[in-house]
Amino acid sequence: MEKPTASPPDEQSLDRHAFVLERLSNDNHRYTTGRHRLVDALAGSSKPLTLPDIVAIAPDLAASSVYRNLEVLEQCGVVKRITSGSGHAHFELAEPLLSHHHHLVCVDCGEIEDVRLDDEVEELLDQHLNMVATDASFKPLRHNLDLQGHCEKCQDLL
Amino acid sequence: MEKPTASPPDEQSLDRHAFVLERLSNDNHRYTTGRHRLVDALAGSSKPLTLPDIVAIAPDLAASSVYRNLEVLEQCGVVKRITSGSGHAHFELAEPLLSHHHHLVCVDCGEIEDVRLDDEVEELLDQHLNMVATDASFKPLRHNLDLQGHCEKCQDLL
DNA sequence: CTCAGTGCAAAGGATTTGCATGCCG
DNA sequence: CGGCATGCAAATCCTTTGCACTGAG
Numbered sequence A, B: 001m002e003k004p005t006a007s008p009p010d011e012q013s014l015d016r017h018a019f020v021l022e023r024l025s026n027d028n029h030r031y032t033t034g035r036h037r038l039v040d041a042l043a044g045s046s047k048p049l050t051l052p053d054i055v056a057i058a059p060d061l062a063a064s065s066v067y068r069n070l071e072v073l074e075q076c077g078v079v080k081r082i083t084s085g086s087g088h089a090h091f092e093l094a095e096p097l098l099s100h101h102h103h104l105v106c107v108d109c110g111e112i113e114d115v116r117l118d119d120e121v122e123e124l125l126d127q128h129l130n131m132v133a134t135d136a137s138f139k140p141l142r143h144n145l146d147l148q149g150h151c152e153k154c155q156d157l158l
Numbered sequence C: 001c002t003c004a005g006t007g008c009a010a011a012g013g014a015t016t017t018g019c020a021t022g023c024c025g
Numbered sequence D: 001c002g003g004c005a006t007g008c009a010a011a012t013c014c015t016t017t018g019c020a021c022t023g024a025g
Helices: A011-026 A033-043 A051-057 A063-075 A119-135 A152-156 B011-026 B033-043 B051-057 B063-075 B119-135 B152-156
Strands: A079-082 A090-093 A102-106 A112-115 A139-150 B079-082 B090-093 B102-106 B112-115 B139-150
Touching: A011 A033, A011 A063, A033 A051, A033 A063, A033 A090, A051 A063, A063 A079, A119 A139, A119 B119, A119 B139, A139 B119, B011 B033, B011 B063, B033 B051, B033 B063, B033 B090, B051 B063, B063 B079, B119 B139
Parallel strands: A102 A139, B102 B139
Antiparallel strands: A079 A090, A102 A112, A139 B139, B079 B090, B102 B112
């Protein structure tokens, strides 16, 4: 019921690249082919990707450069790093490019899927988090919420 | 305003060790001195600890054994592993031994502090998470919620 | 032209594992 | 006693870094 939306330079993709370019420029970085390809790889997936995932999608990118670029893009607020414990870190586009969401993390295979909660729940959550943060003299930046469990695929294997 | 509660074999500590012993026995593991010490180290701290933290508290424990035991205890549901990205993983006692809570993660120094939310918020959250999990044919086990930001100490350093 | 970005290979650091020995049950 | 648990050292795995080279602005 969904199509991958890969190469055609649709409107969304143009917006995305304009956004990335601006963020990179602001930090005096260049939007090189490699970075372009990296952003496309992340944008082309509905799930957060690991480094092997990314290199599998774009095999001509050197792993070390991908890591370096992920760091640059993370610094610019274009990429978000997810560390769920199982070996490799996962990466996805950051909030302005991907709407706010959370993750279903499979404890068996390590795959991560996106989920969105009702705005109303998010709002309540943020209110309470800000409250407890204030109590602890903690200056909040963002929250992460994930649900661990067994994904559909891994349930079938039992 | 709080005291460490270290060595005296108070009632809580007895309960804790009874619980751990049972969990270990169920999986045909032994509750050795080293494991006892490890549990004590975790129980004696108000924050999740890294491996260096643990070895600093109990210097006679070998790092490799601590890692092995943390894994065994994690499998038995006695220990919970927290991977917040910054180098070392953090470890704390698991839910039956520590009441349900979440974490304030400092993006500067990596320290983790515990916070609790109102039951009402937790309940609402669980309801919604179960809902979205069901929609994704995902079998939920537990949720994790953390707030990233700057801890009091690191705010002062700016 | 120039400097940031790249690729390769090598280093780094947290965690895991092999193996001989020690100790719990 | 017998096998799980331990300690040390070496190995592993993901990620980062050094360096010479290439390409974007």
